[in-house]
Amino acid sequence: MPPPPEVDIAYGPVTGCAGPTQDPCGGSQTLDIYRATGVTPQTATQGSPRKVVVWIHGGGFVAADKTGSLSKYFKGLLDDGWDIVAINYRLAQNGKNEFPTGIRDVKRAVRWVKANAATQGWDPTAVAAMGHSAGGNLAQMLATTAGDPSLEDPDLPAELAAVDSSVTSATSLAGVSDMRSFRDSGLFTKVVAEYLGCSENCDALLDAASVQTHVDANSAPVLAIHGALDPFAAPIQGELVRDAYKKAGIGDRFKLIIVDDGPKDFQAHVPDMRRWIGDVVSWFNDHLPDAG
Numbered sequence: 001m002p003p004p005p006e007v008d009i010a011y012g013p014v015t016g017c018a019g020p021t022q023d024p025c026g027g028s029q030t031l032d033i034y035r036a037t038g039v040t041p042q043t044a045t046q047g048s049p050r051k052v053v054v055w056i057h058g059g060g061f062v063a064a065d066k067t068g069s070l071s072k073y074f075k076g077l078l079d080d081g082w083d084i085v086a087i088n089y090r091l092a093q094n095g096k097n098e099f100p101t102g103i104r105d106v107k108r109a110v111r112w113v114k115a116n117a118a119t120q121g122w123d124p125t126a127v128a129a130m131g132h133s134a135g136g137n138l139a140q141m142l143a144t145t146a147g148d149p150s151l152e153d154p155d156l157p158a159e160l161a162a163v164d165s166s167v168t169s170a171t172s173l174a175g176v177s178d179m180r181s182f183r184d185s186g187l188f189t190k191v192v193a194e195y196l197g198c199s200e201n202c203d204a205l206l207d208a209a210s211v212q213t214h215v216d217a218n219s220a221p222v223l224a225i226h227g228a229l230d231p232f233a234a235p236i237q238g239e240l241v242r243d244a245y246k247k248a249g250i251g252d253r254f255k256l257i258i259v260d261d262g263p264k265d266f267q268a269h270v271p272d273m274r275r276w277i278g279d280v281v282s283w284f285n286d287h288l289p290d291a292g
Helices: 072-079 101-115 134-144 179-184 189-196 203-208 235-247 273-286
Strands: 006-010 030-034 050-056 082-087 122-132 170-173 222-227 254-259
Touching: 050 101, 050 134, 072 082, 072 273, 082 101, 101 122, 101 134, 122 134, 134 170, 134 222, 170 273, 179 189, 179 203, 179 235, 189 203, 222 235, 222 273, 235 254, 254 273
Parallel strands: 050 082, 050 122, 122 170, 170 222, 222 254
Antiparallel strands: 006 030, 030 082
């Protein structure tokens, strides 16, 4: 998807990673706005307020940025009238930005979307989240931790504090839901230690950073897509969250798709958005406040 005209907009004070870069500069509190098909920055406030998907990139919580994994197949969302707000967040690197910095940043970004809805042509009651890999974790955390003040930025300006960080629903693409299985895969032990700021006796932090431990009756709907052969985010991660939704009595709010056919990369950690974009669009639309 080509870069939009509205790039590197600050939703917080940390703006050190401007531009489409993969350099490990620690991330930033900036975002890009992709307008729905037929909408321009000049016409953004015309017509009915639009729906918004907050897109959260992957990268193991320690790398990548908002331009790196935005699939051209997400055009289906733009064609359906959704704007996409692709965000950066601060990355856990060199002993800085450890958990819960990332989730606090994505919550702040959601608040920014709601606080600026009137000037951007958005419906503040129609904000959803979607992410890949580590971004899938953060999207699900948005869905399951809306009432947790410990995961909110403690230094919010008044205009952001006046709105909340809840989302109507979330989609997780190959999401790293469970930090224990992510660590124990053997591929990301060091990454998990860097993200949590902990390498020994880390049970409390592992739980706090795992999605399933936060699920309760108020959790928002989640669609999770996992590849059967994914070495990083195996289907068990989605199954743990699914079981937590069932235990909370809201099993109908969680849908798990396990891809066990087609090309091997699509059964691994690369979501096939050409195949599943219709499911994603329907999931978001079906869980809007006015959906019948």
